[in-house]
Amino acid sequence: MSATPQPRVILEDPAPPTERLDFGWETAVAVVPPPARGWSSLGLAGAGLTVLVLGFALLEAGNFVAAQFARGDALGWISLAVAIAGFGLLFAAIGREVRGYLALGTVDRARAAHARGDVAALRVALRDWQARLPPERPRAEGLADMPIDAACALVEARTLAPIGRDAESLGRAAAMQAFAVTAISPSPGLDALVFAWRGIRLVRQVAALHGFRPGIAGTLTLLRRVAADAATVAATDVAVEAVLRGVLSSRIAEHVAGETAAGAVAARRMILLARAADEACRVLPRG
């Protein structure tokens, strides 16, 4: 034991001044981005099909217009005008679809920025999202000058919470309609059709509250997200639902309302759907 030296401090030369140790921690723990998955086979096939259909349609139309010009100038100009109008409308529709689809990306960008604590990106995403909101919707002002926690809380209180309440109202209205239709409809098949149509309309209405105008592709994406969030919302309600259904549907509602009990369940699903759609469109995760 005596051979062991005593503890001691050995000072280094004062120059050059040393500020801090740097372990390169930020690099060592940095988030590894998931590998890019690239295009799926289905995506490649779809893209190929689209190129073929559009490309050959354009070529065919070009050839047809050229042939019409060969027959006579008047015929040629009329054909050209028809082709331009038709393709113009088609491309306008495609453009609107793409814009509607890309707008949903704002939600993903904002949520990703929130999750990784990227303050600058979150501010940009919130600003873009607020710019897209319907003009009558109250907005949170002065977000750039406040800490990001306060900005998120203000967006939540000033904009997201009222949107959530409006979504609930839309859900209740849709629930009333679904209840009424299922109560009086002559066939279960028609029930399902009406329910599906009303559900899609409800999802689009809720998306519009958040400033999104999804087209077909956007709606399909939204429905997929809603399906994922519906599981979340529904599971959170599972205990309440079980009690409600146990007490109301089977005992009281079944006897009192008969077949309308099923309608009551369908109506409740509409309310859940509105909440799930609201969840899917929220620019910030619920606290």
Next chain:
Amino acid sequence: MDPFSLLRGMLDTTEDAARALIGRERLRLAVTGLSRAGKTVFLTSLIANLLAAGRGARTLPALDAAVGGRIRRVALVPAGTETVPRFDPDAHLGALAADPPHWPERTEDFSTLAIAIDVERRTSLGGLLPDRRVTLELLDYPGEWLLDLPMLRQDYADWSAATLTRMRRGTRAEAAADFLAFIDALPADAAAQDALAKRGFTLYRDALRVCRDEHGLRFLQPGRFLNPGPRGEAPLLWFFPLPAAAQGGGLGALCARRYAAYLDDQRTAFLDPYFTRFHRQVVLVDVLGALHAGQEAFEDTAEALAAVAAVVSGGNWLERLLGAAPTRVAFAATKADHVPTRARDALAALLEHLALGARGRAEAAGAATSFHALAAIRCTEDAVATLEGQPFAAVRGILLNEGRGATIYPGEVPMKPPEPAFWQSGFFRMPEFRPPRLDPEGASGVPHLGMDGLLAWLLGDAL
């Protein structure tokens, strides 16, 4: 356990069960540690690294592996209580990252924080269900106050006898010479005069301060004498231990009354709300500091740990049944970056011996225990020091005040309580180091040693 505590325990147990049913568990983590053990820095690092892990950074790899990479989000959430100040990790981190940097000041009051960890469910159908949310409730408080816990089981006469026995021993007797002379000179029937009570209190408090600051002793009671907290030195504190012979007079009765009132106050404000019910416990110990402070400080730390553990970890069968006793207790030797890598296992092993009494209490209460060596914020790197022509493993860091690089040979770290010859080397004061370069926003957490292993063991099964 009185009927009200029993009722409250039953209600809390019911609430915990209901929360578990809907995937919203609450986990109260008691971070216990004697003063200067590093509780505040531990909590700052814990929070910064958990938040970074929630953003996907690999700051806590062992915890991530223990939970199978299921951590999805981590966020600060409002604590359940509104009356207690909020622990401010951003301010602490900002001070550590500032130029010049500052380590947190001595904690003067409680502060709480709750942190929500969203984890994917373990089951194969977990993807269809919402994420579970485990809310970790944390508390920071002055470490000195922890030693008020053992006093709850003593009356004034017992406490006076035990304290004076300790005070008349070793370096304490030297530090408390004035106080001991004062009480020995008191007549048996001293009157209940505030001037006498205050004089006794002042001498006793000064003796405790010398014991803490100059001799590295830790078993110093009552806690608020050393750290009075935001309410300052109220007359409630004007009492001190008296020999049995002097307890019969008015001054003895006054001291006994204030002793009871003090304990009542601490129980109501500090102990009952925070130390009667928690699920996990981490006990932080500055083993190296105790080792460098000499044999008496080392043994004193062990005694203090055992005394605290007897109250904190030792739930009775009813408390265990109600889930009011911790199921896992982790002991951690802090400031492990002050010794080279090869000595860290020895540090954990030494802690195991040091905390033998505390471990026995925890295990008797049915809790699992484990021992770790950690540095909540790593400030040094391994180096080699050439001493008397021989190379020795050492650490290198930047001294806090001087800003100069220094290589520190911390001496041998024995794996068990050292033999008497070891203590010949005398007192060694470890210098304070500058924290490494840190991001003041804490986006990537903070460099640490062993935090992830500790959290994996402590929380892994609950996530």
